[in-house]
Amino acid sequence: MIQKSTHSGCCASDSETSHDEHEHNHEQGFSLKREGILVGTVIALFILGSVFEERLHNTPFTIGEYLVFIPAYLLSGWSVLTNAGRNILRGKVFDENFLMTIATLGAIAIHQLPEAVGVMLFFKIGELFQETAVSRSKRSISSLLEIRPDSANLKTDNGIKTVSPEVVRVGDTILVKPGEKIPLDGKILDGKSQVDTSALTGESVPRSVGVGETVLAGMINQSGVLTIEVIKLFGESSIARILDLVQNASSKKSQTQKFITRFAQRYTPVVVILSLAVALLPPLFIPGATHAEWVYRALVLLVISCPCGLVISIPLGYFGGVGGAAKRGILVKGxxxxxxxxxxxxxxxxxxxxxxxGVFKVTEIMPSNEFSQADLLKLAAQAESNSNHPIAKSIRLAYGKPIDESTISNYTEIAAHGVQAEIENRVVLAGSDRLMHQENIAHDTCNVKGTVVHLAVAGIYAGYIIISDExxxxxxxxxxxxxxxxxxxxxxxxxxxxxxxxxxxxxxxxxxxxxxxxxxxxxxxxxxxxxxxxxxxxxxxxxxxxxxxxxxxxxxxxxxxxxxxxxxxxxxxDIVIMNDDPSKVAEAIAVARKTHSIVWQNIIFALVVKSIFIILGVFGLATMWEAVFADVGVALAAIFNATRVLK
Structure with a gap:
């Protein structure tokens, strides 16, 4: 799903294994209350430590200062430190956690304890905002999980039995009462009602349904009692397909995400090498330059350079795009x-x-060569008896009588042309004008307005049937x-x-x-x-x-x-439109373009701001505090911008 910073290892260079682990950790539950208490505790310790430092600022070392600042540092930065150690053991050295760790440990080494704690504290606060934004953006998609039906009222010989939808078989009959979710795809045998389809289609207007109509799992029955014949197993139902699509929607990374992954893998070691150069070279070549001053500048550079804003906001932006589309009944698979x-x-x-x-209706029957309308319609219904094409269904519906299958043999579908069958030992062709020409059937009617089915019996043209669609x-x-x-x-x-x-x-x-x-x-x-x-x-x-x-x-x-x-x-x-409205195609393109725009806004904004502060840091015009605000500020701005795509 979404890669996250600090305890979630937001650097794009993390392996897929660690990504899965981070996702698992997140699923364990992000507690706003718990994180808030932790941040409050660290702030209290930070203030107490600042009091020690202020009163004893001329003393090079105080036990009290360290006793306060070090616990605050560990509480706020433990996840960063452990992730850095774990990733180093896995061979993933150059990531955000590594940058944060060496920057803050370096600050402690040169007795800049408040700055070290400040880096971890503000990063923790930024993480708190980030997790809140992630949780908020996930609701639009995770809300789809709430439409998963929990039970089905199965009709049995002994009455109604409440069972899990997974155990209901095709052909079983279920009862859906007002206010209940329809648990499986099916056809209405009895009853009429209004159904809420918004969870599936994004449409808020209820739909009227009655006998013979198909309803889908996840719809909510609003008024009447419906008796439904199940036509698909739960695993094959529309709702099951939706849940599968949503849960796997972010498994396929975009080209932009892949670009940022490659960028981060090269960017981080360059930053580390540049920081080493800033710490070591100036004291050798610039008169009066001190190691302490330039090491401090190098540490500032490391903090500023953390790619948090990029690596958090880009997957969040795409996740928001997928979620925003899902709210509109458009499912994007990645x-x-x-x-x-x-x-x-x-x-x-x-x-x-x-x-x-795609709802066809027979509107005209034009027989030829001494065939009657009744003969023509009966022959067409018999010839199309084994076809699932909407045109075939409309012909059978217009015929409206039982078809004796024993009179039909050697049924063959001719792709994009029609069908051929033997009916009462006569070869019957039913299909397009092309089929008539292909079989050299003489006929005088070729260009007919509307969808037309031509028929021929034993090589003699029998006429045509016009079917209307709108x-x-x-x-x-x-x-x-x-x-x-x-x-x-x-x-x-x-x-x-x-x-x-x-x-x-x-x-x-x-x-x-x-x-x-x-x-x-x-x-x-x-x-x-x-x-x-x-x-x-x-x-x-x-x-x-x-x-x-x-x-x-x-x-x-x-x-x-x-x-x-x-x-x-x-x-x-790649994309599924749940309500079958072609207008959703334009809506999907609009959502995609907005997502793409927001993602690139974040990329450009983060790179520009970080470049400015890196230059300021190298020239000593930015302190550790400004570095923290630059890093966390960019991350937060990018996160809030990314969540706009949900609206």
């Missing part, structure tokens, strides 16, 4: 995808289920929002006909489209788009179906519609 998303210059959309509702309510706004963000290269890629693609593209304001594409054709189209964009930016693809998985994987940024999208698309995607 910080690296935020960087890619911020650079998107071209977006390609699938049509059905992505830009359109754009999603926010599809037009989604395209406009992308153009407002400067993403003008917007393409629609669909397997549907040229006529339908043209109609949808004109309605939505999409300038470019490609139709009648096979899954591999979509990959080819994306590769062409990648070449056009080149190194100037990134290409995103947005889809929802299993046939979109290859092109989602090929794009720089793969985005899946996660509400009712296929598991293959969701697993392959």
């Amino acid at each position: 910080a690296t995808f935020l960087d890619s998303l911020a650079a998107v210059k071209a977006v390609a959309f699938d049509k059905t289920g992505t830009l359109t509702k 754009p999603k309510p926010d599809a037009i706004a989604a395209i406009k929002s992308l153009k407002t963000l400067g993403v003008n290269n917007i393409v629609m890629l669909t397997g549907d006909s040229q006529t339908v693609a043209q109609q949808v593209a004109q309605t939505l304001g999409i300038d470019s489209y490609e139709a009648e594409l096979l899954p591999e054709d979509k990959v080819t189209a994306i590769e062409k788009l990648l070449r056009e964009v080149g190194k100037k930016g990134k290409v995103a693809f947005v889809g929802d179906g299993i046939n979109d998985a290859p092109v989602i994987a090929r794009a720089d940024v793969g985005i899946a519609m996660g509400g009712l999208g296929s598991d293959a698309a969701i697993e392959t995607a």
Whole structure:
């Protein structure tokens, strides 16, 4: 998750092992009260020690001063000292803890006890603010864990039994009462209600649901009692996928984080060597220069140079970006995808289920060659009886009668063309106009407005069925929002006909489209788009179906519609939009760009301020106190700036 300073070893050069250990330590519980008491105790000892020093300032050594300052030093700096020792044993010498340790021990060696304690104390205070900011930023994501259902009301022969969602099987029936969380994905068998989908989608407006509709685990039933047939195991449910995505969201570091890791690995030894040069060389070459003065300046330089602000705020910034997106129903699988998303210059959309509702309805039946409308619809329903495509489902729904499977044999799906089956010993073809041409079926109707299924029986054209789909309510706004963000290269890629693609593209304001594409054709189209964009930016693809998985994987940024999208698309995607609204694509890009901007603000601010104070320290114009304030101040400013991305 997030790397943290001091006891969490915030230096980016720490190993993955120590990072995991730090995360474990944090999970043990950060207690604001405990840390506050510790800081208060150190402040009291610091004030008491200052009184000793003030009253006995002409005395070179006082037991009382050391008896007060040393405990204060150990209380405030113990985690720094132990982390430095542990990392040295692991071969990770040059990190922030090492800088802090040699700077403060050096200060004690030259009898600058208040400065040594001050470095650790103010660093501890900075850490206190940092941990509070981290905890606050994590709430937006960890709140998703609260939607994990604890139990399910399983219907059994002996009545309702309360069980864990993990033991419920597909096909079981569960009861969800008003106010309860829906524990598993399922289809409503009885009842109607309003459900709160905000935990999954980020939308605050409740949704009305009734018999036959699908509801997802994590939604909250607000009014009526719902009887639900379970369609997915808990481990495969939407809520389980969300929890997995969120808990692993920061495992993939962005290029910026990797850059800072490499930077810190080179920066820290350079600072140590420079400090040694400042301590040793001037007394040899500058008349009147004392070792005590230049050693002090070297120690100041070490404190100023701690890369805390950078190494804390950058992962925190990305974590905030992931959390801010999650609050809006946009799940980002890693910080690296935020960087890619911020650079998107071209977006390609699938049509059905992505830009359109994907809810098809038979609107016209046009028989031919002595076939009746009833014959045509029955044949189409029989031919499509084994297909899960939305078009096939709409035909079966329009037919509305039981289908005798015993009359159907040799069923074959012809990718992006249609299906073929033997029905009562006759070969029936159902599919696109291309299928008719491919099989040399004579027909006089080719260009039909709308999604069309042509049928042929034993080589004779039987007619066509028109199925209507409509754009999603926010599809037009989604395209406009992308153009407002400067993403003008917007393409629609669909397997549907040229006529339908043209109609949808004109309605939505999409300038470019490609139709009648096979899954591999979509990959080819994306590769062409990648070449056009080149190194100037990134290409995103947005889809929802299993046939979109290859092109989602090929794009720089793969985005899946996660509400009712296929598991293959969701697993392959880098980003998942939980409410299936295409307008969330522009929102995700805006969040990514804001995150990227804030992260680079922190990098530039930290480097500029530290460079100024390093110069002041070398020339003796900055004391140890100013060094502490420079280090902690930069860290705090960067932390507070990073948390802005949550808003």
